[in-house]
Amino acid sequence: MDLDSMASSCPNARLRVIGQHTEDLRAGENPGTGRLRAQALMAMLVAQGIDSTQIIIAAPSRAMETDSQSGSCLEFDVIID
Numbered sequence: 540m541d542l543d544s545m546a547s548s549c550p551n552a553r554l555r556v557i558g559q560h561t562e563d564l565r566a567g568e569n570p571g572t573g574r575l576r577a578q579a580l581m582a583m584l585v586a587q588g589i590d591s592t593q594i595i596i597a598a599p600s601r602a603m604e605t606d607s608q609s610g611s612c613l614e615f616d617v618i619i620d
Contacts, residue, residue, distance in 0.1 A: 546589045551620045555595040556580050559612040562602030573598035576613055 546554065558577030560568040577596035585591050595618070 541587075546593055549619075550593075553593050553595055553618040553620070554584075554589075555597055555616040555618055556584075557614040557616070558596070558598045559614065560598070560602050568602070570598050570600050580613055 546552070556577045558573035558575065558580070560566075560570060560573040560576075574596065577598055581591070581594050581596050584594060
């Protein structure tokens, strides 16, 4: 079952997409970077047929700790109303 089928079968559920950013200064990232990651994934999900009202985007103001320079990371939560 693909994500758009799962979303349509659970109309009371919401998907929270959380875009992360790294604390490594060499990466040049900030909270806006994480938000852009979340927005990009939301656009892709909407293009695949998921209703935009079922998606919540977020980006924490604190950087994630990582050993690598790239903080390219997204997390998901499913919220049931």
